[in-house]
Amino acid sequence: MTVRDVMQKENKSRLDSVRLSSEWYDLIFCLLLIGMSVWFLIKSRELGAETNTGAINAATFPVTIAIILIISVIILALPSMKRILQHNPAQPITFRQPVSVVLGLVLFAVFPIAMKTFGYYPAATVWLLFFGLAAGVRKPLQLGGLIIGFLLFAWVVFQKFLGTPL
């Protein structure tokens, strides 16, 4: 088996895309936005009369926006609900290369914690290695160049020039 065969096999076995129903995607998002708006509405009640400037207080603007957002989201959700009930789905939403994207998301989410625990340079070295691999940078020379080049750039530009304490 040649290297080309192995690569072709790897390419075939790679999960290329995931499709989600756009109606359910819309509905989940609408629910999240309604939840967020309701949280703002509840918290607005804690803003008392001491924040009044005339008839308007600190809660007026967020409450108005939250109510308009809830109404807009309901208007957006209605056609999706209708399509679900009528079994008439629209074009699904495609997430291409989900493994790379999810890995990327996880690496970004973990980075602040890793940086706080180990410091910038060790955390960034590991992060760049795994992120590079997730982003399809497989040649050792490219990967090594990416890590060393980026860390050097961070040290010169951010630490030395901008004075960022890394």
Added chain:
Amino acid sequence: MDILTGMMTGFSAILSLKVLFFIFIGILLGYFVGALPGLTSSMGMALLIPFTFAMDAVPAMIMLVLIYSAADYAAGIPAILVNAPGQPAAAVTAFDGYPMRRQGETGKALTLSITSSGIGSLIAVIFLIATAEVMADFALAFGPAEYFSLAVLGLSLISALSMGFVLRSIIGMLFGLLILTIGIDPASGAERFVFHIELLEGIPFLPALIGLFALSEVFYMLEEVFDPPKPVEDIPKITGSFSYLRPYPKTVLRGSVIGYFIGVIPGAGSSIASLVSYGMAKRASKKGDTFGTGNPEGVVASETANNASVCGALAPLLALGIPGSASTAILIGGLTIQGLQPGPLLFQNNPEIPYSIFTSLVLGIPIMMILGLFGVRMWIKVTSIPKGIVASVVGGISILGAYASTNSEFTIGITVFFGIVGYLFRKMDINPAPIVLALVLGVMMETNFRRAMLMSGDDLMIFVIKPISLVLLVISVIVLFLPFLQKLIRWKKVKQ
């Protein structure tokens, strides 16, 4: 200040080695961002803002503006070479530029793109210099009611940014307005919705910006990292001759005027400018039916307009403090970081800023043309950088940029949050631009609303009895509901 004195002030502000260096750097970076498909000017500017922390206001703003301008300038190169526009506006350039390449006229197409972009920008800079301070003087008479209405108009124009998804864009805008209320209330000083001590001063703008524009794009790049690259094997010969433009003087002038004035309208942007200019050139041309098959006039019409619109977009930003696009919203962020307030007072208090921007644009255009004409070999190499490496570098700079803004890991978390939000929102056709416009204009809207209400003794009529405010509100309502009305009319026609 009269224009001549202003320009002299501008020239004296930029004529130092340090500023000239940043002019060159801005153009180079803008070219890089524009030539690389997938990177946009707004993304490049968001990533570059952290680098301006240690800089003076003049070189910082000049560098950001030139990144914006050069990115649009260079976007025609990949559109012609590989049919992958570097910026959305250059998609129109590809209509004729790419067929010209396939017909073996790559050198001519690139020369036309670069020279017509330069002429278009130059004409638009003249318009900008002539109109910006006039607009600012007019806006000096504005009070809180007018500013509130102006912010409403700016936000209502998101329907123009929505590319057919008006309701979704409105939801994006409302999301931005709602999260903007986190932090200290601008009128009473009370804490609002602060669930973490580092949110006391509100959602940090720069990390949010980097997340929405740069990080969300990184996730999109990750979706494409295994796509086969589009290699460019031959290096086209570019003559740099202006003689190619000789048959199209009317198209150049028309494109520049259309581009500038469409650019001035907040929300319209360079994509609409190049489309309108292309459409009008097609109608006016005797060979209109050959547009889309490699007609050089199509390249000229698109490139003049989309580059002229960049100068147009700077006019309301500098004169009124109203960003008309994602890129100009980022420029507002850049100005704020430097402690400057965009708007009419900028011309009075810091005239060196707008005028140094004008003069740097004038000085930058020949540099852009030279870089375009003689650096084509380099820009071809740029288009072939693997997406995986670009994604890793952009991701790494996003993290560093967010951290450098406050030296706190918490802001990296904010960037990651907005990156994920931007990515998931884009999947449901909600563009990040309305969210950023809301973050910029929301404070202006709420603060001036409350000021106006205080001044009027809580009488809402203040927004209607002031004529400028009334006109702005009427335009806002028309702009906001026009797409719905058009949809309704189309639906009725289909039904009939």
